[in-house]
Amino acid sequence: MPGAARRESARENEMSEQQTTETGAETYDVQAVQDKWLPVWDQLQPFRADDDSPREKKYALTMFPYPSGDLHMGHAEVFAIHDVIARYWWFRGFEVLNPMGWDSFGLPAENAAIRNDEHPATYTYANIETQLHSMQRYATSFDWSRRLHTSDPEYYRWTQWLFLKIRERGLAYRKNSPVNWCPQDQTVLANEQVLADGTCERCGAEVTKRELTQWYFKTTDYAQELYDGLDALQDTWIGKVVNAQRNWIGRSEGAHVDFVLDGRDEPVTVYTTRPDTLHGATFMVVAADAGLAAEVVTDEQRPAYEAYVEEIRKASDIDRLATDRPKTGVFLGVHATNPVNGERIPVWAADYVLADYGTGAIMAVPAHDQRDLDFARKFDLPVRMVVDTGEEDPASSYVATTGDGTYVNSGALDGIADKATGIRTTIEQLQAAGTGEGTVNFRLRDWLLSRQRYWGCPIPIIHCEACGEVPVPEDQLPVELPELRGADLKPKGTSPLGAATEWVEVDCPSCGGPARRDTDTMDTFVDSSWYFFRYLSPHDDTQAFDTALANAWGPVDLYIGGDEHAVLHLLYARFFTKVLRDIGLIDWDEPFSAYLSQGKVINNGRKMSKSLGNGISLGDQLDEFGVDAVRLTLVFASPPEDNIDWADVSPAGSLRFLQRAWRLANDVTSEPGADVTTGDRALRQLTHRTVHEAEVLVESYRFNVVIARVMELVNATRKAIDSGCGPADPAVREAAEAVAIVLSLVAPYTAEEMWERLGHRPTVARADWPVVDPALLVEDSVTAIVQIQGKVKARLEVSPDITEADLEALALADPGVVAAIDGRPVRKVVVRAPKLVNVVV
């Protein structure tokens, strides 16, 4: 048992730390320092945000956790990173809103309740208390007065209210459609919750399809704005997240083209990104599972069509998602007319055309689209090249050509050699003829939010046979969950709420007749799409949040979280924000001005997992090395967005450093307030440079480098004490105080202890950030390098404000340089005073 062995050795360390060394020097007792300061901070409450403060406001936000068990290494990392920023903002004079809460609805609690025959709240709230305790011990700077839980009726009352507001705007609707169904969890999943291999992201079961009537939010109404908004976030959000959102929204430009179908009044509209290849359309394909196919199929072909639909229904999602599987399809017996050349082309149904993308129908141009070409080969349909790219004719090569080329067989386009012109010309033609138009299409679908589970926010709708969907009146909110527990919650394909008869059966609020409550609950992503508004006034029982407060504090200045939410949660929160703006509740457009994602904590190159037996227990690490050393290790290991391999880092080394820093405070012998201007200049310069760099580095999230700089200062101060200006020099005090203050961003216990030993009152967290003296940032002299052909040949100590002419003269007079030039004619001299001279010969 390595864990037990580690705890054993930790206990031995503690015992030895309580003794003093033979020289009488005290040793740093990690646990005692932690026990000492936690209650002091608890009393001082240094991080409570005041809404009425005259200071400039900052909103620091970290994704709130789901309460499953205790905190783990991943939480420890994100809280450590987040705390650097939050504490830094306080130091720099901002009033900082730094709240924390729990995303406390969700499946694990429900599963635990079934397993243990209890209520999901039991598991949920017990874990919240455990995590709260751990977060406090971890010395996070959260303002606990703003704590919230999304599973509290006081919270979900307003989730329901927002749902009704969104519905009033026509942005929530029900529709019957095939949806992703997880047979394991017995619930519907959003597209986002189905992995690329067709399995459930939560339980790994193979996802199937079901026809159900479900609630949706119209995220597609905001597709363009959600896409365009990313431009403004390009520089302040971590790049990969912006890229992931762009890919997810999937904007494409193309055209709608109308094809008249034999015997049908309404033309069929197809979506294409290549309207310029319209002359090469040799057949049309409609999605086999769309209503259109069933409608237009001829009686003669209907049996074949129905057999085909039956066949593809049986295919699993995994089969469907394999990109290299052979094309299948069936002829529908009808023909369509190509609007640009009047040609009649056959209409087929196939499953490679998706019902819910574009119009669910395509024009097939086999010469210039590989999928269409594969289909054409399979069913022996004609292939007509209309863009001559110089490559072999796709009709014989079986390789579709997609590049630029010269148009052929394309009427008015013939001879044009530019794709953009071809597309534009065709769209103009179509528009003039009234048979098509340029359009923009998105991959993004509407957000399916119904879940057939218990432990979530009830949907505040009553279904009445006479009145239809009736919203629960606002004064009757919240619609609280009925008391269900244990076996009542077992998945059975319909929502467990349906079994709570007394709860379900209600009088219609509109007509008073018998009616039934909606028995689904909302996707928990709804809860987390607006929690950052609720933090502004979490106890307000008159409104979801206060508009004035939202406009004062918002948007969030920096949001930190995991990559796993790069698309879903962040996109939904952006959607909610835009809707709330349109409702008139806020006056800004984007919820998170900056976004930083933290990497994962892994071990030995692999994700930590029970099955691999490579898990690292946060609790064990904290017991062995202390909170500060673990926090320091996590922040120092790498830039925040990189993964941290616990096998590559050294919490023992972190602890060693903290002890060295702590010892500085003990060694300082000058009094607080000593006149620093008389202190050792070299050390003072380093101190001021370190503080200045810390500012720049924190603001650019390079926290690992901040720590390296503090380590440098600690090393230099140690040297100054032992073999330099000595412990009484005020510069040593200045350095040690700067170390304590900067270090408090990441190691609050050690910093607090140092601060006290330096003769100050707690808390260092609210001490004055050192004022950087610009005069001390200027070097007394700098080393100028002299290069010949870019190779360093000499170094010169010069004044930092030397002129270019003086530096050049000095360089060319240097004996080493003269020797290196060796009499060759100087062709050019590049001077960058005061650092460099490059002589070209």
Next chain:
RNA sequence: GCCCCCGUAUCCCAAUCGGCAGAGGAAGCCGCCUUAAAAGCGGCGUGGUGUGGGUUCGAGUCCCACCGGGGGCACCA
């Protein structure tokens, strides 16, 4: 297949505007301390920046191609 990001020492990682490749840590090695070991303290930097081109007085940094790794999207028309 399309789109993003990253390759620096044994390892984790630094390197404002293109300007001396090395700040910090880990490991290792050498000392000091110790009866000894561990811990502690002090010291030592070993590669020329994945590869090949290009631009430039000068490239880790900019451009192109390729290789390797990671991520997003994907029968999305």
